[in-house]
Amino acid sequence: MSSLAAPIANHPPTAELQARDAAHHMHPFTANGELAEKGARIITRAEGVRLTDSDGVELIDGMSGLWCVNIGYGRHELADVAARQMRELPYYNTFFQTSHVPAIALAEKLAALAPGDLNHVFFASGGSEANDTNIRMVRHYWARKGQPEKQVIIARRNAYHGSSMGSASLGGMAAMHAQGGMPIPGIVHIDQPNWFLEGGDMTPEAFGIERARQLEAKIAELGADKVAAFIAEPVQGAGGVIIPPESYWPEIKRICAEHDILLIADEVITGFGRLGHWFGSQSYGIQPHIMTIAKGLSSGYAPIGGSIVCDEVAEVIAGDEFNHGYTYSGHPVAAAVALENLRIIEEEGIVERVRDHTAPYLAQVWAGLADHPLVGEAVSRGLMASIALTPDKAARARFASDPGTVGYICRERCFANNLVMRHVADRMIIAPPLVITPADLDEVVSRARKALDETHDILSERGLMQAAA
Numbered sequence: 001m002s003s004l005a006a007p008i009a010n011h012p013p014t015a016e017l018q019a020r021d022a023a024h025h026m027h028p029f030t031a032n033g034e035l036a037e038k039g040a041r042i043i044t045r046a047e048g049v050r051l052t053d054s055d056g057v058e059l060i061d062g063m064s065g066l067w068c069v070n071i072g073y074g075r076h077e078l079a080d081v082a083a084r085q086m087r088e089l090p091y092y093n094t095f096f097q098t099s100h101v102p103a104i105a106l107a108e109k110l111a112a113l114a115p116g117d118l119n120h121v122f123f124a125s126g127g128s129e130a131n132d133t134n135i136r137m138v139r140h141y142w143a144r145k146g147q148p149e150k151q152v153i154i155a156r157r158n159a160y161h162g163s164s165m166g167s168a169s170l171g172g173m174a175a176m177h178a179q180g181g182m183p184i185p186g187i188v189h190i191d192q193p194n195w196f197l198e199g200g201d202m203t204p205e206a207f208g209i210e211r212a213r214q215l216e217a218k219i220a221e222l223g224a225d226k227v228a229a230f231i232a233e234p235v236q237g238a239g240g241v242i243i244p245p246e247s248y249w250p251e252i253k254r255i256c257a258e259h260d261i262l263l264i265a266d267e268v269i270t271g272f273g274r275l276g277h278w279f280g281s282q283s284y285g286i287q288p289h290i291m292t293i294a295k296g297l298s299s300g301y302a303p304i305g306g307s308i309v310c311d312e313v314a315e316v317i318a319g320d321e322f323n324h325g326y327t328y329s330g331h332p333v334a335a336a337v338a339l340e341n342l343r344i345i346e347e348e349g350i351v352e353r354v355r356d357h358t359a360p361y362l363a364q365v366w367a368g369l370a371d372h373p374l375v376g377e378a379v380s381r382g383l384m385a386s387i388a389l390t391p392d393k394a395a396r397a398r399f400a401s402d403p404g405t406v407g408y409i410c411r412e413r414c415f416a417n418n419l420v421m422r423h424v425a426d427r428m429i430i431a432p433p434l435v436i437t438p439a440d441l442d443e444v445v446s447r448a449r450k451a452l453d454e455t456h457d458i459l460s461e462r463g464l465m466q467a468a469a
């Protein structure tokens, strides 16, 4: 490695960093008191699919950071582009009838990549902001169409759409709604297509139809003249990599079309190759009116997100001033970094590699985990995969312990085996960088299996292999 590219390895000892972190840094989605006692794991550098912590331990990042580092760590091209853009034009806004080259080029590129007539981009700094934009945009759209009563947005329980007031209201996370007065008015939720836990005696196909028809029932209950839009992730991410039955999306598509409801696909995770297509919508054959994007848009190298909007909605919105925007909408450095990221994905054929090679390989090796005594199902789509932990496979039972007790133990065993795998309640999930190799996927699966074995031992010792009544 040249001296220019050498990592900054000289840092204070871990214990000191942990103490300073605990004293001043409030972590998101964290019990900070508990973390202060334990001490945060401090990541100091990364390359490819591997992280290094402040003790020099190397881990495989099974989660692409937070589902975002699609092209992997250490791509200096993005650093070079960012430095060049910062020197040339570090910032300018796009509010007052001005624009700049990176925002123009990125909007044009996204319009070319997105399916059908999704030709217009409204930029934000991340997915939460973009979904807040979407709430205001679809409501304003119907108001301008002379239907100001068409305002309700239907979303799903256990969906994740971000953490701002609007986006967390769209999300269906009960624990989030319990803090801070959500959901905001005019957002209602239907059930998620989680067959493993909620499918009962139904086949997955019948269950997919049943869950989709909840949308139709909700529209009937509210009146189609009151419903602005339905929003969903093609595959739920933070909800636990819940892959809907094949019957689900075609039925949702039919219902939205028949009742004149806008469809918003939250592609923040599924966009940019994750499911083996540029967008998850393409993998499910749906043509949304708006797609939310963030995360993989820049592979996490810079904070940027946005909404890709169809011709009809954009034209209606263009009729007057849309009183909405962010200081960093289309930030030139973030936009330049995103463009370079898209260039790499395209020129290196990363989407095709996922579709034709890596995803089929992951599907095969991941399915092998289903024979483990703790695993109720092991499923994947593209490079998103999950396993349901259960004390009783045949019954698809939940554990008697509080949800997440077992998942947390398993996550700790994954860390101990130098694998970053996340838990959502008692479901374990991965979404590795799209550039991961089959050899590294073998390594992920073998470390996961070892962590499962160790988890099984711990559960047996502690009497936790009990099914809920």
Ligand SMILES: *Cc1c(COP(=O)(O)O)cnc(C)c1O
Pocket: 067, 125, 126, 127, 128, 129, 131, 160, 161, 162, 163, 233, 237, 238, 266, 267, 268, 269, 294, 295, 305
């Ligand atoms: C992460 C995520 C968001 C929120 O994006 P932020 O950049 O964290 O605001 C929205 N939707 C989905 C599906 C996500 O996974």
